[in-house]
Amino acid sequence: MSKKALYLLGIALVIILGTILYIKFCCNCDTAQPNSAVEKVPPTTIKNDNFVPFIINGSGFEFQTNYNFKFLKNNPVAIQPISDSISIGIEKLKTFLVSNLKQKVTITGYATSDETNTTKFENLGLARANDVKNYFVSKGLASSQLDTKGEIINSWKTNADTLIGPVEYEFATIDTTSAASDDWSALKEKINANPLILHFNTNKSSFNLNEEEQQKVTDIIKYLKNVKNTSVLVVGHSDNVGNRDLNVELAQKRADFSKNYLIKNGIEASRIETESKGPDEPISDNATTEGKASNRRTVITIK
Structure with missing residues (x-):
């Protein structure tokens, strides 16, 4: 057999051998494995029982951060320093409450039944609530818009002694x-x-308020704007000069004038009552000019 024939025969044998090996070892390389042979690993779930977020929600305000106040066991005072994220929430709450004066926040503090209360408060939870309130107040929140409560529970999320x-x-x-x-x-x-007493010139329904009288008007307006289901009573008076019936009428006009003044300053007309006493209840002697001037007045009180 010639060298050329042997050479071609060798090539043929290599091809045949390669084909046999491919069929034996690689033919099923891409075949999917049965499902039963695949081990499914469940996703890892991270659970932290010590995670209690700082949340204040309600009445149009929402804030939450993962950080929170912390207290050592048996201790009524929050651990310092306080997280910056909590401070941001407190600042936002302050802005909200300033714009919503009729809203308030009740702070409820908790303590566990196995903790010892050495404070002046009824329970350690209430002491903690008051400590948080004091911190809020130190940041500019109004104390009048913060209430406190305290509760004792069986357990709370802890990290060591915290x-x-x-x-x-x-x-x-x-x-x-x-x-x-x-x-x-x-x-x-x-x-x-x-009471606010407004004096009038003879036969006139006008007055000029001094600084003290203006402050009294401000106090009345403030009270009526903030306390519902209350009203103001304006009583008109006169001196005894002239016809009594005319004086009663004049005193009523003075009461009505004072009422209109209060209305212009923001008090609802329905919350202002008026009446006239005419010359019947003098506070000074009508025999003198000064006494008569003193009796020409309206007296404004809260009912």
């Missing part, structure tokens, strides 16, 4: 009709104890 975020917040509307409001009750007492 309670994470044992405080909650709830919006509410300030009850301006409540006579229990010390500030408004005190203002009413102030107004009625030293």
Whole structure:
């Protein structure tokens, strides 16, 4: 056999051998494996039982951050420093409350039943709520728009000896009709104890207010704007010069003039009552010019 024939025979044998090996080892390389042979690994779920976000939502305000106030076990004072993200939320809340004076936030503090309360407060939860309130106030929030409550619970999320975020917040509307409001009750007492008395010239329904009288008007307007279901009483008086019936009529005109003045300053007409006493209730002697001038007046009080 010639060299050329042997050479061609060798090439043929290599091709045949390669084909056999390919069929044996590589033919099923792309064949999908049965589903039962594939091991499915479930996604990893990260669970952190110590995560309690700082959330204040309600009445058109929403804020949330992953950071929160922290308290050591048995301790009523929040751990410092406070997170910057919490400070941002407090600043936004301040802006909201300034624009919504009838809104308030109730801060509820929590403590666990196995903690010891060494504070003056009824329970450690209430002490924590007041500590958070004081922090809010230090940042410029009005104390009158912040209430506090405290509750004792069986457990809370902790990290070692630290309670994470044992405080909650709830919006509410300030009850301006409540006579229990010390500030408004005190203002009413102030107004009625030293009522606004407006004096008039003879046969005139006009007056010029001094600084003290202007402040009294401001107090009355402030009270009526903030305390619902209340009204102001304007009583007109006169001296005893001339016909009594005319004096009663003139005193009523003075009361009506004072009422219109209050209306112009923002008080609803339906909340202002007027009446005339004419010359019947003098506060000075009508025998003198000064006494008569003193009796020509209107007296404005809160009913």
